[in-house]
Amino acid sequence: MALNHFIQEMLPAIENEMEFVLTMAKGSGLEEFHYMLAYHLGWEGEGAGPEARGKRLRPLLLLLSSAAAGADWRRALPAAAAVELIHNFSLIHDDIEDNSALRRGRPTLWMRWGIPQAINAGDAMFTLAYLTILRLAESVSLQVAFQAGRILQETCLHLTQGQYLDISYEARGDLTLEAYWPMVGGKTAALLAACTRIGALAAEAEPTTCESYRLFGWYLGLAFQSQDDLLGIWGEAAATGKSAESDLLSGKKSLPVLYGLGQKGLFARRWMQGLISVEEVAGMARQLELEGARDYTIARADVLTKKAIKALDQAQPQGEAGEALRALASLLLERQG
Amino acid sequence: MALNHFIQEMLPAIENEMEFVLTMAKGSGLEEFHYMLAYHLGWEGEGAGPEARGKRLRPLLLLLSSAAAGADWRRALPAAAAVELIHNFSLIHDDIEDNSALRRGRPTLWMRWGIPQAINAGDAMFTLAYLTILRLAESVSLQVAFQAGRILQETCLHLTQGQYLDISYEARGDLTLEAYWPMVGGKTAALLAACTRIGALAAEAEPTTCESYRLFGWYLGLAFQSQDDLLGIWGEAAATGKSAESDLLSGKKSLPVLYGLGQKGLFARRWMQGLISVEEVAGMARQLELEGARDYTIARADVLTKKAIKALDQAQPQGEAGEALRALASLLLERQG
Numbered sequence: 001m002a003l004n005h006f007i008q009e010m011l012p013a014i015e016n017e018m019e020f021v022l023t024m025a026k027g028s029g030l031e032e033f034h035y036m037l038a039y040h041l042g043w044e045g046e047g048a049g050p051e052a053r054g055k056r057l058r059p060l061l062l063l064l065s066s067a068a069a070g071a072d073w074r075r076a077l078p079a080a081a082a083v084e085l086i087h088n089f090s091l092i093h094d095d096i097e098d099n100s101a102l103r104r105g106r107p108t109l110w111m112r113w114g115i116p117q118a119i120n121a122g123d124a125m126f127t128l129a130y131l132t133i134l135r136l137a138e139s140v141s142l143q144v145a146f147q148a149g150r151i152l153q154e155t156c157l158h159l160t161q162g163q164y165l166d167i168s169y170e171a172r173g174d175l176t177l178e179a180y181w182p183m184v185g186g187k188t189a190a191l192l193a194a195c196t197r198i199g200a201l202a203a204e205a206e207p208t209t210c211e212s213y214r215l216f217g218w219y220l221g222l223a224f225q226s227q228d229d230l231l232g233i234w235g236e237a238a239a240t241g242k243s244a245e246s247d248l249l250s251g252k253k254s255l256p257v258l259y260g261l262g263q264k265g266l267f268a269r270r271w272m273q274g275l276i277s278v279e280e281v282a283g284m285a286r287q288l289e290l291e292g293a294r295d296y297t298i299a300r301a302d303v304l305t306k307k308a309i310k311a312l313d314q315a316q317p318q319g320e321a322g323e324a325l326r327a328l329a330s331l332l333l334e335r336q337g
Numbered sequence: 338m339a340l341n342h343f344i345q346e347m348l349p350a351i352e353n354e355m356e357f358v359l360t361m362a363k364g365s366g367l368e369e370f371h372y373m374l375a376y377h378l379g380w381e382g383e384g385a386g387p388e389a390r391g392k393r394l395r396p397l398l399l400l401l402s403s404a405a406a407g408a409d410w411r412r413a414l415p416a417a418a419a420v421e422l423i424h425n426f427s428l429i430h431d432d433i434e435d436n437s438a439l440r441r442g443r444p445t446l447w448m449r450w451g452i453p454q455a456i457n458a459g460d461a462m463f464t465l466a467y468l469t470i471l472r473l474a475e476s477v478s479l480q481v482a483f484q485a486g487r488i489l490q491e492t493c494l495h496l497t498q499g500q501y502l503d504i505s506y507e508a509r510g511d512l513t514l515e516a517y518w519p520m521v522g523g524k525t526a527a528l529l530a531a532c533t534r535i536g537a538l539a540a541e542a543e544p545t546t547c548e549s550y551r552l553f554g555w556y557l558g559l560a561f562q563s564q565d566d567l568l569g570i571w572g573e574a575a576a577t578g579k580s581a582e583s584d585l586l587s588g589k590k591s592l593p594v595l596y597g598l599g600q601k602g603l604f605a606r607r608w609m610q611g612l613i614s615v616e617e618v619a620g621m622a623r624q625l626e627l628e629g630a631r632d633y634t635i636a637r638a639d640v641l642t643k644k645a646i647k648a649l650d651q652a653q654p655q656g657e658a659g660e661a662l663r664a665l666a667s668l669l670l671e672r673q674g
Contacts, residue, residue: 024494025494025498027498027519028519029502029516029519030498030501030502032501032505033497033498033501093456093457093460096452096453096456097452097453097456097457098453115433115434115452116433116434116435116504117501117504117505119430119433119434119456119459120430120434120497120500120501120504121497121501122456122460123430123459123460123463123493123496123497123500124494124497124498124501126460126463127490127493127494127497128494130467130486130490131487131490131491131494134483134486134487134490137483142479142480142483143479145483146471146474146479146482146483149467149471149486150468150471153464153467153468153471154468156460156464157361157362157461157464157465157468159460160370160457160458160460160461160464161362161364161367161370161461163457163460164367164369164370164454164457164458164461165366165367167453167454167457168369168454179366182364182365182366
């Protein structure tokens with residue numbers, strides 16, 4: 001299958017590029033500083049390895065977009081490394097902000113080195129991401145490298161806006177559906193849109209093509225998140241026996257929950273009284289479904305998926321990479337749990 | 338006096354530029370997100386005003402360097418706003434990392450909005466700094482704007498390296514003088530060097546001239562910090578009656594303290610036993626002086642000041658702005674307490 005072939009070629013190249021960038025953080029007396037970053041990226045320490053690294057979805061999406069827009073994907077490697085470093089910078093800081101002790105089965109950076117070092121290590125990874133994307137100037141024109149850097153900055157501003165909303169929602173009981181889209185737009189869709197857009201840009205595609213790629217990434221992000229929220233309550237792990245996996249337990253303001261709160265019915269009344277227990281999960285999921293949240297979320301995910309596919313069609317992805325990109329989109333959008 | 342005249346012209350222009358950039362953080366539902374940033378910059382909330390803003394030393398240094406290198410300083414305003422935003426991003430995160438409740442007499446951002454929002458607001462200010470410096474491309478060449486962006490990134494990496502060392506030193510008792518320079522190089526001198534260098538670069542000065550400006554800022558930062566450390570123990574506020582102002586109380590690993598630790602004498606033995614009390618401050622300051630730390634620090638500050646002045650001479654600053662830059666350097670280096 002073409003997608004797997006691309007992934008097998010691209011993954012080691014992405015890791016190499018990131019390793020190269022991280023050498024900039026090295027220096028006398030800075031061994032542990034570098035080690036923290038390498039630990040978070042899944043290269044060092046207990047549990048290091050592919051399982052600890054995540055799927056590297058964002059750089060793969062960027063490289064496939066660049067190849068499907070007609071370029072040699074190797075030219076876009078600095079940008080691919082940059083988006084993965086941005087993703088990981090935000091994970092390091094999110095883990096502190098969300099008080100998360102584990103990530104991919106390993107202690108988070110702040111759990112191992114404390115909050116001060118973790119904030120600072122996140123800042124370093126943020127900086128390294130930009131130092132990486134500027135290296136695009138070695139493989140594409142200065143104009144394109146400059147524009148890619150600006151897009152990544154605008155994306156990060158969007159990320160922090162989404163994160164602000166997410167944190168501020170914790171203390172609020174008056175949320176409705178309208179609160180959802182700006183939050184997930186910033187937290188999830190903005191970076192995926194930057195991946196597909198920068199990929200096309202690095203291929204020096206026409207502005208209208210770049211815009212189609214951007215929209216593809218944007219709707220892909222929104223559709224993916226809607227479906228993730230659906231599976232978080234009614235997916236196999238959440239619904240069948242393993243109630244401990246349900247998003248209903250963590251108090252997450254997901255799309256079905258916000259829909260349910262807007263109904264101001266039984267679900268909303270119980271939700272406002274405090275955290276749901278494991279014993280209540282199945283009943284609350286059923287109640288939420290009765291109130292229409294499941295159908296609503298399925299319908300929204302469906303509309304967003306169609307928009308993503310339409311934008312990808314308009315981008316006219318070329319060749320084997322285009323096929324692989326379609327396959328990746330299908331994988332992301334057709335999960336069953 | 339020429340310096341005051343420049344400051345009076347430049348300060349409102351710097352504030353305007355930063356206010357313009359911060360409008361990028363605005364949006365529906367994001368009023369408080371913008372407010373947090375404006376609060377930290379001293380524009381909003383209780384105690385807002387010039388006192389809450391700090392001296393805006395870094396943008397002034399950048400603009401004066403640019404003017405002294407022959408340009409209209411207004412062309413460099415986006416870079417001036419950027420270095421001030423970088424400085425303030427690092428203050429927001431430092432205040433969390435150092436557990437500081439107050440800054441310039443007002444509650445710190447994390448004290449008012451909690452650690453999660455403060456980490457995120459710092460990230461937003463970091464991003465805005467880069468979005469600002471890229472705006473240089475509207476007033477100077479794309480090459481220069483690109484290079485300025487890269488210098489700022491390299492500077493931030495240096496900042497995080499210095500901060501890593503500072504945090505890691507807290508838990509260590511085996512420090513010597515060698516530990517000092519990489520820490521203050523990263524934490525203080527790197528950003529001042531970026532200011533003078535980017536100022537000259539925005540004036541499209543020759544590379545050798547830019548390098549002289551860079552060295553001027555670098556040694557200015559090291560000299561300033563050495564003198565700050567001196568005043569922190571033997572300055573008027575710290576030494577005469579107001580022992581509560583002394584750096585000896587906070588456990589700060591300043592230059593005199595590291596010198597004293599290296600002597601392994603009475604001072605070092607007491608220091609290793611735990612925090613110094615207010616009653617002990619005067620005696621410990623005397624002991625540290627007896628062991629040679631005061632003379633050593635004065636001598637180092639003197640050598641570094643001479644190096645800063647020599648680099649400034651080599652940069653050949655021009656006209657009234659050149660005079661003003663010399664006056665600013667003198668003000669910073671000849672403080673008495």
